[in-house]
Amino acid sequence: MNDIRERIQVNGRKISKKELTTLVERIRPHVATRSAAGDAPTQFEALTALGIACFSQRDVDVAILEVGIGGRYDATSVVDPVASAVTSVSLEHTDLLGDTVEEIAKDKAQVAPAAKPLVTGATENSLSAILEETDVITVGEQDADILVRTNGLVSRTEEEVVIDGEGWHVETQLSLLGRHQAINAGIATALARQFAAVNEQTVAQGLRRANWPGRFEIVASDPQVVLDGAHNPDACSKLATLVERYDYDDLHLVFGALRDKNHEEMVKNLPALDTVTLCRPNVDRGATPETLERVFNSKTAARVAVVPEVLDAVEQTITRADPDDLVVITGSLYTVSEARDRWTRRPIPKQLSKTRCIHDLLPGSTQGTILPNTISEKTIKTYCRPATAERLKELMFSIGGTAAVSDIDGVHQHIDIVLNGSHEEFTQLIEVLEGANGELSHIATQLRSVLDEDRDATNVLPWSEDQMIMGILNVTPDSFHDGGEYARVEDAVSRADQMATAGADIIDIGGESTRPGADPVSAEQELDRIIPVIERLADRDVPVTVDTLKPAVAKAAIEAGADAINDVSGLADPDMRRVIAEYDVPVVLMHSIDTPVNPDRSVTYDDVVEDVITDLTEQMILAERAGIDREQIIIDPGIGFGKSAAENFELIARLAEFRALECPLLIGHSHKSMFTHVSCGPDDRLAPTVATTALAAERHADIIRVHDVAENAAAMRVAKAMADRW
The missing domain is CATH 3.40.1190.10 (Mur-like, catalytic domain)
Known part of the structure; x- marks a missing residue:
């Protein structure tokens, strides 16, 4: 909704910036020729041409x-x-x-x-x-x-x-x-x-997995908040029918529309309202709130207020609403798009070095003079609308910091901005932004969460406030590292006890392999493998998680005594979300492209870390929409799942950036094929696994999932001692 690339997708993923740039250069001469002749194509015509060219280039089946x-x-x-x-x-x-x-x-x-x-x-x-x-x-x-x-x-x-x-x-x-x-x-x-x-x-x-952001999308509870892009009378009528299904005390509407719509018929078709907050989407075609105010006053008995900026209108309405009320944000997809930033925009803390400056974080940007980086400086990357980005850059320079803005003209879409400065300069910037309206004020709130020195306290693990080792217990015949070693219940229980003694804080039991080429197993077969082990470990002090994709397996495992679920599909099955919400247990939400891993699937990332953070943000919204408490979510960037070896190393090198998600972070790198990148074959991966554990712990990974507990627990202790001492 905020990125033009969302309009061209293959296998559910928007095309990369690089691919879009290549396609634009391909059609640019024709567009220029048509424009010179006074017959310039519309934006939709150009996008259609780009989409068809992309599909042809990718040789899609449908x-x-x-x-x-x-x-x-x-x-x-x-x-x-x-x-x-x-x-x-x-x-x-x-x-x-x-x-x-x-x-x-x-x-x-x-x-x-x-x-x-x-x-x-x-x-x-x-x-x-x-x-x-x-x-x-x-x-x-x-x-x-x-x-x-x-x-x-x-x-x-x-x-x-x-x-x-x-x-x-x-x-x-x-x-x-x-x-x-x-x-x-x-x-x-x-x-x-x-x-x-x-x-x-x-x-x-x-159909079960279909998802459409901004179409009666429930994004919050207490009060319940709904985003719906109803932008004409018929859509407003359908919205009213949907609202009737829900129980609530008062209905609060945030409404912003385009000026060429039939406002009177739209308002007439809306449900009965208690309050209305009118705003204007940030587009030239946006209707003024004053125009809309006359219509609402004449057609409804609701209390009407005008708050021009969309995000201000949303924030004030949610703050005013009681927990049992319903807030609906509607009138235009542009309005919904701006409102959705409240839940999706996550400023990312960045690290610079002598060889990595701000412009490396924003390829192609030339705006802003970049000063030498020092240890005390902080760098944060975010996105906003073009006018906001320009104002943000000006403010950052005015207080002594530096900034760079993408050269790409986002029109009404988002563009990237990188801010660089000391803690004091960011604090000053936030204070200025908090006195502004709309998007700037909202960015202030988000920047403050990134800068908060104590923000790690919000990332509390379900079982501990310290870093933890998760021991892998595969009760499968075909897992890539230890398949078949612990298929017998007695062997599995003995292995779990050994790992706990060696320092495992959590035992993760898996009954189905997700390695490349693995054969799927039925829920019954998976349960036959794991339930006896879970029941035997129920009286141990160590928490037990279950590595499964299947909702039926997750439900049975929890009822047998499992403490949490580790879903490598990222809760792709809506039934799994419902199980987690129903039982209110912690869940590891992992980023993956295919499960089992499909080595033939080619995935192009513009920036693997930022793209994974974006994908995980959307997965978290779906989880919360299903009723899963944010405090129960642990995120996993998915080392080895749809990433190259180099991309896996980059994910680990930049783990600190995942703090943008404000959830505990799990890393699972043990004995994976990424280590062929450093000339380590399948039988020679213990040493690089331990080295990577130390690096991940130093970068504040909360849970590290490994096969060899003693060696990796020692590496974590060393990393923690170093962090505590220096």
């Missing part, structure tokens, strides 16, 4: 294009689709598509493929108009080719959905709530079946 304004004249009409859908039709873009739903529907119908019927959730007059243009497969709650029904909420963030077609049946849960999203799920299923041989289980799993 490319999905979302239209802009509609059908006949849309930029996406340059392709010949194998399958197409019109989800619904409402009065929008009337200046281009027509003044009635019938006219708009006929235009949108032009996306229909040549060889397949158009899939649609349109109804009544709009459906009749589409039928005049093409054959269709209809999706709806009744009188449709594919029938969809919702069976109600199964949690505050998910509802059960049933989809029935001729000869097939799908039951699943959606985190995208509402009748309209259930119909969209039916449309997606029909599309997939038109061009791929997908079975019901695959479809159910895919």
